[in-house]
């Protein structure tokens with residue numbers, strides 16, 4: 001996996017901040033500087049209004065305002081109340097200008113929201129929320145410090161109505177909310193200000209994958225054989241097979257009881273399913289399976305790596321049935337809840353719980369797709385085009401992951417790479433795409 005941006009939950013963020021050798025005052029200075037520079041780079045030196053809340057998010061605002069003024073920007077500050085941390089009080093004491101009351105402050109072309117960040121615990125007071133929305137709507141450009149105020153850092157929930165921002169500047173690490181709905185939809189461009197926090201951890205935003213190169217002495221089997229089990233609706237598995245072939249599998253085979261029309265000749269159709277053929281790099285079952293649970297049972301007899309998608313998920317019954325199967329599971333929200341039930345916690349916590357319960361890598365699909373591994377890793381997908389919400393894109397993703405697995409990527413990396421590549425293929429295909437067009441972009 002190439003460079004990817006770390007994601008830390010609020011508690012982990014606080015731990016990492018406390019451990020920073022430079023100390024919290026310097027961290028706040030760096031956060032404020034990162035915010036000022038990102039705002040300048042994005043908006044230019046237009047007159048700014050910085051909204052400061054009571055905590056350290058507000059502290060970042062006092063620092064950013066001072067630095068913007070030093071850079072010659074006309075800056076005003078409006079505060080929602082007195083700072084309630086020493087850090088924020090110290091930052092405010094270095095601001096030698098007036099501080100307006102939030103509910104009386106006129107708007108400005110550049111609005112920088114430093115009301116709340118990872119410390120938000122409840123809905124904003126109505127007056128504060130209304131002032132924020134009014135001032136954002138009256139601005140030309142709106143920038144959020146760390147998180148748009150009203151967003152809950154770990155869940156991506158909106159505890160209050162949150163206006164849409166043009167830019168969100170995350171400090172130290174991304175938070176889950178930066179890549180979870182509904183919060184991620186209103187953040188605009190998300191940039192990460194490096195403030196010297198060492199943020200190792202098992203959660204990250206999926207970055208561009210490094211794919212296995214093709215050996216000079218490769219042959220079709222060494223490049224990876226994907227074996228697809230066709231079910232009642234062969235069109236779906238055909239889409240998966242084509243996606244697998246275009247994702248670099250050296251050999252794609254479909255076992256089917258009826259010939260499937262419209263497949264490339266290079267995709268081999270056979271009548272029998274030798275699911276323990278040692279040449280199989282990855283088995284794929286589920287797309288178009290319909291009401292044939294026996295095909296899932298057959299797939300689970302195989303000792304080969306496998307991708308279990310779509311209808312097959314509905315036939316699993318007990319998640320523990322997948323233990324030891326070396327499986328990647330690719331449920332959308334409905335399939336997820338039917339198999340795992342209504343799990344508590346954030347989407348990230350639910351995905352992890354599912355991975356642990358099944359022993360499988362779980363691709364919890366949606367506009368905010370997560371890839372969770374039983375070992376605790378979570379890859380959060382970067383934003384992908386909404387037009388991926390069209391029939392068959394799940395079949396394509398399943399075929400892509402099967403091919404990447406067959407090419408030698410471990411299950412978790414293959415799933416992350418497939419999710420990332422599908423998002424980029426959709427961007428290239430454009431808004432009028434249908435799933436078939438995705439295959440042409442692989």
Ligand SMILES: NC(=O)C1=CN([C@@H]2O[C@H](COP(=O)(O)OP(=O)(O)OC[C@H]3O[C@@H](n4cnc5c(N)ncnc54)[C@H](OP(=O)(O)O)[C@@H]3O)[C@@H](O)[C@H]2O)[C@H](O)CC1
Nearest residue numbers: 028055056057116117118119120121122123124146171172
């Ligand atoms: N990531 C980094 O390295 C750094 C992050 N920094 C910034 O610090 C914030 C987190 O600061 P924190 O003080 O923990 O919390 P907030 O500023 O987000 O919230 C302020 C306080 O507001 C109170 N609160 C919570 N919800 C509400 C509400 N709905 N209405 C009113 N007040 C609310 C709460 O105190 P209570 O006792 O009243 O609950 C919060 O303490 C982080 O996001 C970064 O921006 C630092 O710059 C250091 C570096």
Ligand SMILES: [K+]
Nearest residue numbers: 113116145147
């Ligand atoms: K904020």
